[in-house]
Amino acid sequence: MGANRRPILFVSYAESGLLNPLLVLAGELSRREVPDLWFATDEKARGDIAAAAVGSPVEFASLGDTVSQMSAVTWDDETYAEVTQRSRFKAHRAVIKHSFAPESRIEKYRSLEKVVEEIQPALMVIESMCQFGYELAITKGIPFVLGVPFVPSNVLTSHVPFAKSYTPSGFPVPHSGLPGNMTLRQRIENQLFRVRTLGMFMTSSVRKVVEEDNRIRKELGIAPEARQMMARIDHAEQVLCYSVPELDYPFPMHEKMRLVGTMVPPLPQAPDDDEVSEWLSAQKSVVYMGFGTITRLTREEVASLVEVARRLDAEGHQVLWKLPREQQELLPPAEELPANLRIESWVPSQLDVLAHPNVKVFFTHAGGNGYHEGLYFGKPLVVRPLWVDCDDQAIRGQDFGVSLTLDRPETVDTEDVLDKITRVLDEPSFTERAEHFAGLLRDAGGRTAAADLLLGLPALATD
Incomplete structure (x- = not known):
């Protein structure tokens, strides 16, 4: 590999809600003729990656077929009913139950590991829900940027009590649907949401899954620090959030968080329509x-x-x-x-x-x-x-x-x-x-601001 190469590797699940913002960002870098752009995701997104290359190439790195546990569009009707029920905690619990499947990460982790060995990226840009992506980056010591398609508190607030959290005590727990200004009853509900989430991980059935997760992490050689509660935040170079502070309830923003607004490509996106x-x-x-x-x-x-x-x-x-x-x-x-x-x-x-x-x-x-x-x-x-x-x-x-x-x-x-x-x-x-x-x-700048922030990182600096 040439001494001046600085490959950038995007990593995401292939679900459109997670994939699309990174496609816009990859497209912006391609438009600027940035070299050595790669995108690792499931095979079904191959065409989407090809369409993102509007200037310099965006090479596709296949991570194989979509794994059901990682794709809500593949869940059966019974599972869909569970995860979309109106009890917010029960729906939250159902999502964890159906998506916390450690064995499903093995093939994806190993596939991505092979891609990384081949490309040797200077920087990875990883969608925030892609656990195997940031686990590998942390384990391999590769600088990475986290992409967040939600409001910023979603990734800065702990779901369980007594754990590290970057929002104040009493802040609405993600997935609770609770307001910033809560009644007494809502404040109690908010705390119970955390306690019940912790309690779920103490049941015998979930403990067995956690034990399996520990075994698989050891088998894959995942670094212990990658499992810390806020590992994806603490180890990231930056966190790109596609929102603005005013669209979340107020709290002191984390120093790594960069709010760049909605990721929108040049329009019209479909000029022939x-x-x-x-x-x-x-x-x-x-x-x-x-x-x-x-x-x-x-x-x-x-x-x-x-x-x-x-x-x-x-x-x-x-x-x-x-x-x-x-x-x-x-x-x-x-x-x-x-x-x-x-x-x-x-x-x-x-x-x-x-x-x-x-x-x-x-x-x-x-x-x-x-x-x-x-x-x-x-x-x-x-x-x-x-x-x-x-x-x-x-x-x-x-x-x-x-x-x-x-x-x-x-x-x-x-x-x-x-x-x-x-x-x-x-x-x-x-x-x-x-x-x-x-x-x-x-x-906030959208794709332009996000691209500027990426290209300004030390990991991409050249002599």
């Missing part, structure tokens, strides 16, 4: 409904949303609904659909849709990317939170005046949805607040 863009331009007011890649709707919920669209027609609003093809079989016959409803199995660019001035409201599950993308374009939100971090973003959005959350998110009640959409459409304060945060997110 004339059909959808022309349709949007022909409307006056559009409600965009998009619930990510994990949400699974029932026939009754689909029927309720069709009725919502029908009743919005009377008020002069159009509805664009991104509904996966496999769920479109739940729709009523085409002749029974309202004329103001346009359904797409996939929009080439959700960002292009949200950027359109005729889109007035974003009805979303409030995942980390969707939440920040909607606000980046000044769109107020109506939220049906799906799981874990979605509840945290939903309560912050409501507290900051940019969104309303369904009263009954465990279902899709027509009156409930219609009430929230109508209020957000009719009350100017929601749009005004969303546009305020749009300015903050844009000023």
